[in-house]
Amino acid sequence: DTAVSQTPKYLVTQMGNDKSIKCEQNLGHDTMYWYKQDSKKFLKIMFSYNNKELIINETVPNRFSPKSPDKAHLNLHINSLELGDSAVYFCASSQDLRTAYEQYFGPGTRLTVT
């Protein structure tokens, strides 16, 4: 059983397009996150949600819009894709905000913008 899953695993698209990445966790966790890992492996948090409520928004361009239909899902929609958006995007979850230090990561989505 996959704990945190993401789709798609790979995404290749052209500049200017709009795309979405989906994330689901079956751990019963309350809190979910999106991270961006750049080509140098630097991992930076983008957003966190707790019970469908936005908690952290780390100076991410407003072209990025997270959506949490329920606490088991946190999707990431990206408008007007740019070359600099190329990266690996990881979804993660934690039991709740108090245990935000212990996160479970999905396998990642490699986004390539051409």
Add this chain to the structure above:
Amino acid sequence: AQSVTQLDSQVPVFEEAPVELRCNYSSSVSVYLFWYVQYPNQGLQLLLKYLSGSTLVKGINGFEAEFNKSQTSFHLRKPSVHISDTAEYFCAVSESGFQKLVFGTGTRLLVSP
């Protein structure tokens, strides 16, 4: 603000040799410290954590780390590495009361026969 420094971007080592991956942090308050491992083409997995108590913590796959408050360090060690330990290792810090992890830039461990 909290930050994490991993000075070594890459550490090559021979199989069955010992290894130490260095991690230093800066924070003005008490912290929780973590090591995560990322195998090729996979997400991150928690290797071990320091929350409180004993400064020597043991994790999965034979790894251990020691919290040194005076040196603000949390170095990761393994006495004998295997080829399968080849991966990217990330040190992370979370300040008590804060709701996020801050990661270092990672250290690539390359184990060769």
